[in-house]
Amino acid sequence: MKRLLLVAVLLAVGLTGCAAQVNEPCLSWVDLSDPADAAEAADLVIIGEEIGPDGTESYFGTPGIATVHRVHVDQVLKGTLDDQEIRVLSVPESACGTGPVDRYPNGDPLDVSGPAEYFLTDDEGQWRTQTPSAGVMMIPADGVLPWDPTGPTPSPAP
Secondary structure (H helix, E strand, C coil), X not given: CHHXXXXXHHHHHHHHHHHCCCCCCCCCCCCCCCHHHHHHHCCEEEEEEEEEEEXXXXXXXXXEEXXXXXXXXXXXXXXXXXXXXXXXXXXXXXXXXXXXXXXXCCCCCCCCCCCEXXXXXXXXXXXXXXXXXXXXXXXXCCCCCCCCCCCCCCCCCC
């Protein structure tokens, strides 16, 4: 009986390991490099500064895959927000294929220093970047916003 139980446990563990190896489809992300497109797609646009990382969260059903950052809010340009500090999940690349995944192959978009414009999506009460590469645009030294709701948007750099 013990031998049968051991075989059943080993079989269950082996099958669970195989389930983790299943190929997942790779996601295609919309191009939101144009500030006007990013603003239109966003639920919230703010001017703020990243304070620092604040742990990890599950995303795509994978525990701890997404980094969360604290962001100080200086100004709300689109949407409604009463908080002076928010938590923002940095959307990682999908875990497609069977090999290890570089969660942020182009760098974590929230790992920035200095004032930036944040284009965020409300994902069931959690603010998140729009894609693995879109959601944050640095404000240049001249102070011209990438997207300004009161005026024309500068053209993106070639």
